[in-house]
Amino acid sequence: MSISNILPNQPFERKGDKVNSDFYEEHLLAIYKARDTSVLSQNYRGIHHILVEVDPSAAKNYISELLIMTPYNYLRSFEDQTYRYHILRISNENPDFLIREQITPTPDIIWAMNQLSKNGRQKPYTRYIGEVYNVKDQKEVITKLTDWEIRFSQELPANPSKNHIHWTEESIYTWNFTGYIQEQTGEKTYDIVREWSFQQDELELFAKMKKLQVKLEINEFVDPIDHLATRVFMHDREHAILEFLTLSSYYFWGAYNIGDQNSSTNIARSIHPDITEKNSPAKVFTANNTPYYVSHINKMPSPTEAFVRNFGRRMHHIAYAVKDGFIGAEENEYKNVDFIVDQLKTCEKEFLADVIGSCGEGLKQIFSKSSMFSGIITEYIQRCDNYEGFFTIENVAALTAAAGQDDLVT
């Protein structure tokens, strides 16, 4: 598929059919070049961990939910001056999943951002904060990015600790933050000011949830995070992607137009051949094609923009890969993803629609209902016979429509 305004000399193969602006195409190449020349492309590595903040007292339930729905295990908790953190881990090769909550709930920037949307206001501290990237030389990254007008949430300390995480300010396009940590060898570690522990009965609940996952055999089929999908406004789409490519060693894999749903799905992946999605998930950005205010004129649906208007710019879903394969007789077409969904339904997890797609089309995928504790949807995605894509256009149209219906109910 070729798109008229793609410039020649693309360093990475391009997929998709979404047409971008000339500004985008010119600056995409310029950003790759600046990143390479400054050696930032090599300095940035994969994702060390992702961070989600929840409202006070929601952490226990959110952890329980992740223990049954994902491959994560609960490891331990700790505090710093402001937050209590809970570490969930699969292995050192996969991003850790950190959940944080304020120790003494106090309105802050996260609270302020959430006030700006009617659904955000309902859970004022709940927000996907961002990813923390491993870097080879933290000081070099911060110095270079500061030169490039990237703003950070704090000054880089003169002698940062070896686990110091340096966060940008929130992106004005996505409202996500990006953190950097000096690449660690061996086990992932954090700056622990104080140890903190759940009560014994809460720890027993976690063990029970993981046992239930094993009993239901869900653990055998769910793989680590595959992609992280943020929803942005139509006018922010290109800027969100280009800004992210400035902040990471990801490249623009491509974008597909989802005409039926008046949106596009845009994907970025790590440039490093030794870093797969399991080590550092793909980043997905979705946005409307036309703004909501012309919906009454062009008669197009607007589920993606409706989400952003209802919830604010934010992470929409976290997708987990499902091992390829089927259960029972092949002709029954009962795939691993179907099994996972049926098993989760037995413990009252709800989904937005049925499993969408087929192996004939390349992959099957489904959205859960958004988490009551984080607001984030869980996607399960089974690629059949090494299908390379992240979706099919038909699947995304159906998923987007299902999620749009759910937003209306929320």
Ligand SMILES: [Fe+2]
């Ligand atoms: Fe997705």
